[in-house]
Amino acid sequence: MKDELFLRGHRIPMTKEAVRALVLERLELAKARCLIDVGAGTGSVSIEAALRYPTLDILAIERKEEALALIAENIRHFGCHMVRIQSGIAPVPLDDTADAIFIGGTGGHLTEMIDWALLHLNQGGRLVMTFILLENFMQALSHLQTCQVISLDGREIQVGELTALGQGHYFKPNNPTYLISCQKGSEQSKPEAHWQEEQNDA
Numbered sequence: 001m002k003d004e005l006f007l008r009g010h011r012i013p014m015t016k017e018a019v020r021a022l023v024l025e026r027l028e029l030a031k032a033r034c035l036i037d038v039g040a041g042t043g044s045v046s047i048e049a050a051l052r053y054p055t056l057d058i059l060a061i062e063r064k065e066e067a068l069a070l071i072a073e074n075i076r077h078f079g080c081h082m083v084r085i086q087s088g089i090a091p092v093p094l095d096d097t098a099d100a101i102f103i104g105g106t107g108g109h110l111t112e113m114i115d116w117a118l119l120h121l122n123q124g125g126r127l128v129m130t131f132i133l134l135e136n137f138m139q140a141l142s143h144l145q146t147c148q149v150i151s152l153d154g155r156e157i158q159v160g161e162l163t164a165l166g167q168g169h170y171f172k173p174n175n176p177t178y179l180i181s182c183q184k185g186s187e188q189s190k191p192e193a194h195w196q197e198e199q200n201d202a
Contacts, residue, residue, distance in 0.1 A: 001048050007077055009070040014042040015104055018159045019130060019177045023102060026128045026153075026181040029053050032099035036061065036120065038090045038113070039105025043071035043083065050080040058082060059096060063089045063107065091116030098122065103129040110136060111143045118147060121184040128181045137178035149182040 003017045015023060029035060029049055033056070037046040040060035050058055060083055062068050068087055075083050086092070090103075091112050101117045117127050127149070131137040137154070144152055156178055160171030 001044075001051070003044075006042050006044050006047070007070060007074050008042060009066055012041055012064070012067045012070055013039075013105065014044050015130065016159070016174075016177075019157050019179070020045055020048060022155065022157060022179060023128050023130065024049060024052065026179070027100040027102060027126050029056060029100055032126075033057060034059070034096065034098040034100070036094075036096065036098045036101045036117075038101065038103045038117070039063075039107070040071055040085075041067055041104060043074045045102055045104065046071070046083045047074055047078050047080050050083050051078065054082070056082070057084075059084045059086060059094075059098075061086045061088055061090055061092060063087065094120055096120065098125060100126045101128070103127070106136070110139055114140060114143055114147065118149070118184055123184060123186070125184045126181065127184065128179065131178040131180075132175065134178060137180065140180055144180065144182055148185045150185040152182040153180070155179045155181075 023045060035049055035056055035058045037060045040046055040062045043060055046058050046060040049056060060071055062071060068085060071085055089107055097120050099122050101121055103113055103117060106113045121127060129140055141154060156176050158176045160173045162169055163172040
């Protein structure tokens, strides 16, 4: 979905189109029953997931009042009334468990958020996180390597936009986004890093 289709608010973050596409692919929602979207912002991930998978149960968690109002507006705009909204500062107490969790904002509680997410994921469930700061990416990666996860994978996403310059054009680069994805394993599982496999195969 194009970013311009979503209603936008002042200084409310949104997971952008190229990043959102990879996030949704890594969440593997075709075989999921429930998605929890933490730090939902404009609700772009929840709403595109709802439009792609109409039977999916989706819970969007957000702490900012203006963002909560914007998510509600976007839900009405797209008619995605299956998306539930919860106000709160994660990690929040939840009775829900999920087959997929996306974390787009941690509010400074990164390792606590990871532990909370793994606690609320069903066996084999998918966890996907995005970051702007490299330090946060590295902290999350380091913590997940001590957790019972498999298929641990990291990506840097760098996108440029075609922009006019004088008589010509160039690709204006956006800031990179860092993405981590993994799957909740059993207690006997050891973290399995895809980039290590690729390096060994080289």
